[in-house]
Amino acid sequence: MSVDTSVSTTPSAKPDSLWHRLRRKPLALSLAYVGIIVYASLFTNHPWRDNGVGLFDFMAGGWPRYWTRQDAWFNILAYTPLGFILALSPTHRPSPWARVLVPMAIGFALSVSMEALQTLIPGRVSSSLDLFFNTLGTLCGAMLSLFYGPTLLAVAGRLRQRLDVRRLSAETGLILLGLWLFAQISPENLFFGLGDLRTLLALPPTLPFSPNQHFLLETLIATLQTLVVAFLLRGVLARLALTRWEQFLAIMILLGLGVCIRTLASWVLLSNLPLFGETARWAALTPGGLTGVLLGAMLTMPLLYLPIAWQMPLAATCLMTATVLVNLMPINPYSPTALSVWRQGHFLNFNGLTRVIAAIWPYLALLFLVWTDHQLARGEAGRTRL
Template sequence: MHTGTPKTAPSHVDGDSAQLPLLPRYLAAAYLALIVYASLHPFSGWRASGISPFVFLEAAWPRYWTLFDLSINVAAYVPFGFLLAQSFGDRPCRPCAALLAFVSGAALSFTIESIQSYLPSRVPSNVNLLCNSLGAGLGAMVSLCCGQRFFARVLRAQQRLLAPMPHAEYGVVLTGLWLLTQLSPETLLFGAGDLRHIFDIPPALRYDAPSFFALETGIIVCNTLAAGLIMNMVFAGRRPAPRALAWFFAAALLIRTLAAAVLVGPQSALAWLTPGAGLGLLVGGAALALALLLPATLRIALAGMALMAGTVLVNLAPLNPYSVAALAAWRQGHFLNFNGLTRLAASFWPFLALSYLILLGRRP
């Protein structure tokens, strides 16, 4: 007897036409944040020049320009137009969705160029607006031609790899974002949720080797638990959990090592491997192995508590002398915007992850 689809059926397997936009929406939101951050960083020195913020529209074609610069400005908006067109789906029709994506991309570029008039470190440009709009339009056209086929394949991969649960796509974005935060060599290993640099708050504690050792260990244990449990929830039942989690954390440590070697120097490649980090990985791994034996509801609660505890600890931790030295060395290069992006992602990741856990906790 046919019983119908259970209430706990995953959102991404209820039907291609209705559910395909889920992952593009998450990715489009993440890409939107990336564009805004890259375009308005460092978000300081705001000033009113006394002229209209739209005067750049009347400027003549710049004297100095390169094909490479124009291509970069076009290419930067192609993924956004592609993802946005897929986010709109077939409503009211596919060509209309593509047109709306193009208009939205152009409107975003116009808004950002206008806001840049108030930043002394930025120069608004009608050429950038033209190139960005063209990129959004190209992305929308690509979406119109092959977007549905591409995400249909992605959907089939989701059904093979992801757990049968709502909002699994959100979890995929979160795990990818967590791996991205490991590219920041001046932050503590797995340290996420540090808001002090955003609000310019001085450290609450002075550096002391024993207390720093304890705090570093606690931070790594908490974040290993939280990230591991979230990753396990996303992929549960599709891969052997211990093996998948081992590969996940091995990838995170490899990213951390390569980032430190490239951005700071080969001599700093393994500087993250401190006594506190080693102990934290061992204790966190053991705690995670035991936590996987708990029921799903308790795993969600434990992940939330680990997130909150890790965030508190990372905001109490004193400045790490290695982190200060690494940041000074990094700033000598051309990675300021990238540095700010990874630190911002690390700062807000626990709060994004907590919202995901709340969504999981509210499901039937």
């Protein structure tokens, strides 16, 4: 008797849902990044109003009177990832010209829309120069993807397989760590101190400023946040056969990257303060913050010997303690960012986004830690029954 195997009834033969198809394509990532650009471009604390200027009059305007190379580079770098992601789409992969021209056209259309809507936002100045640099950034991203995209995809695929990123825990952990790095861009944030809700809720400081108290609180916050980041990365790397020294090295690299991003942002955004000059460039590297990172790094290695089932509750405790201290932290009146209205330029567009991410990150991380601890407990229970 023969068996017909032409039609399989196994679950693997069923067509994937739309969500699974989107996750395997750059479309989902492109839409997410477009959402970030839209939010950052249209963020404002003031109501929109008609200024009596046509939405597209900026395209006929000449060279703007005031512009800086910093603003130009910011526009280019902001749109470069969009061009890179769009060029990875499989719909136009066979044609190199389509991989370049289609993303550039999308970037141009998006930039035109954002510049047009910014004419309705008080304090924003739409400019054809911004449109040019945004489109140039999209073009640069598409060109980078054309030459280096396949190699990066191959490396990312091997890394994804090694990390077993198909697990929701690993994927979510990587996203949280990426958001943590992104939140370090704003020099307004305390050194590794995330979760400050006072700005969003317009709450006044609860404690008066004292130099010694400020130093101790900043040191403690940075120490606790360093441990939280270490435990998060430890959870992401759980499936890799890494020694504790290799895990420690990976944690130090991530922390060093966070410090470098914070320092670079300080150099770029605070270097033109008239009252502080060169001192403002190092405003991000506060004594309390550096001391806290050093203490956290020293505590990380012995804590890695704890069972991972203990590390998640400990990380949640450190996270909530640091978040409470951040919201009690007095404002330093001698900080360059507090004494001067630093010229944010086009960073104003992303300042609201970084502020929101910095405010909600600890609460997202807490949900992740609780969920991960629950999954670990279920895994231990399953092995015990076996």
